[in-house]
Amino acid sequence: MYSMKQMAEGEAIGAVSLSGMQDDTSLSKAAGHLRETIASINALRVSSTTGATTFYPGSHVIRPLSKAEDDPLEIGSVSKALHLMQFFHLGASLLTLTDLSRKTGFPVPTVQRIVDTLIDLGYLARHGRKRAYHISVRSLDLLYRFQMSSDLVRSVWPRLIRFREECGLRCSFCILDGAEIVHLLHVQSRPDPDYRTAHPGRRFLAASSSGGRAMLSLLPDEKVRQILQDSVIDPFTPHTVVDKEAILADIKCARNRGVAFTDRQSVRDELNVAAAVRGVEGHPLGAIVVSAPARTWSIDRLEKDVVPSLLSHSRSATL
Numbered sequence: 001m002y003s004m005k006q007m008a009e010g011e012a013i014g015a016v017s018l019s020g021m022q023d024d025t026s027l028s029k030a031a032g033h034l035r036e037t038i039a040s041i042n043a044l045r046v047s048s049t050t051g052a053t054t055f056y057p058g059s060h061v062i063r064p065l066s067k068a069e070d071d072p073l074e075i076g077s078v079s080k081a082l083h084l085m086q087f088f089h090l091g092a093s094l095l096t097l098t099d100l101s102r103k104t105g106f107p108v109p110t111v112q113r114i115v116d117t118l119i120d121l122g123y124l125a126r127h128g129r130k131r132a133y134h135i136s137v138r139s140l141d142l143l144y145r146f147q148m149s150s151d152l153v154r155s156v157w158p159r160l161i162r163f164r165e166e167c168g169l170r171c172s173f174c175i176l177d178g179a180e181i182v183h184l185l186h187v188q189s190r191p192d193p194d195y196r197t198a199h200p201g202r203r204f205l206a207a208s209s210s211g212g213r214a215m216l217s218l219l220p221d222e223k224v225r226q227i228l229q230d231s232v233i234d235p236f237t238p239h240t241v242v243d244k245e246a247i248l249a250d251i252k253c254a255r256n257r258g259v260a261f262t263d264r265q266s267v268r269d270e271l272n273v274a275a276a277v278r279g280v281e282g283h284p285l286g287a288i289v290v291s292a293p294a295r296t297w298s299i300d301r302l303e304k305d306v307v308p309s310l311l312s313h314s315r316s317a318t319l
Contacts (some may be wrong), residue, residue: 062086080106081114085123085135094132115122129266143200152285152317153184156277159313160187160288167290167306174211175286179231180204181212204266206242207231207247210274215284216251218276224251239264259307261299269294273302275314289312
């Protein structure tokens with residue numbers, strides 16, 4: 001069952017679909033809910049320039065351009081194209097050639113050639129009315145191929161769904177990438193969903209996240225100290241801990257108890273608990289994270305009501 005979503009200009013920009021109805025009664029009920037949902041979304045009069053206002057930015061680190069120009073195996077134009085793509089993010093989704101030249105340091109003619117190539121390949125698109133560019137939907141192909149080729153993602157996904165049914169809270173799965181974590185899977189809480197962190201690919205600083213601390217707890221102290229040294233810890237909330245020695249002490253505690261807790265560290269008014277998923281040699285493959293609203297939950301309640309099941313699911317997901 002499908003229903004279309006329209007832009008403010010009346011152009012259809014997408015569709016909402018439902019599946020799983022088993023009889024005419026459930027089909028009719030679902031159709032009514034679907035029509036109400038689309039009507040409420042259409043009432044927002046979304047335009048192609050509508051900006052997100054309710055999403056926390058998370059971490060956004062720009063990797064420097066490789067300087068190994070004398071490396072015979074490196075293709076400089078590919079490095080420049082991927083470097084340029086990093087500058088499109090939540091706070092800068094539309095960029096002009098001048099913007100990209102200023103951010104990358106590349107001459108405008110170089111930027112023009114890179115952008116035209118990426119448009120031809122389908123990874124960038126021109127904005128209809130502005131002389132600017134944005135990430136194209138084809139970029140999602142890379143995420144899809146990454147997820148579908150990962151045995152770990154396929155193993156964790158059904159466990160994540162079952163875990164959400166047990167605890168009712170938002171459950172997610174992340175992996176470690178340098179000094180950051182990257183969320184790959186999310187299952188929204190029920191009955192009160194919170195969509196602030198519902199997007200695969202979203203990054204947070206490992207030092208300020210429960211998933212990051214859970215995974216760091218499985219690494220040698222020397223490696224953990226190096227990651228903390230490389231981390232620039234910004235106070236995302238009034239409660240964010242920036243003292244790296246205090247963070248290291250918490251990571252060591254997580255090593256002993258098997259889970260890591262955070263209290264409003266990366267997202268305001270949110271508590272988190274995470275357990276690492278271990279590889280066959282004990283190294284961290286990822287972490288399962290449970291998020292709860294601070295207004296109705298406490299760390300003690302998470303430890304009592306969620307941690308036992310969290311540890312069970314994280315251990316069963318080990319490859």
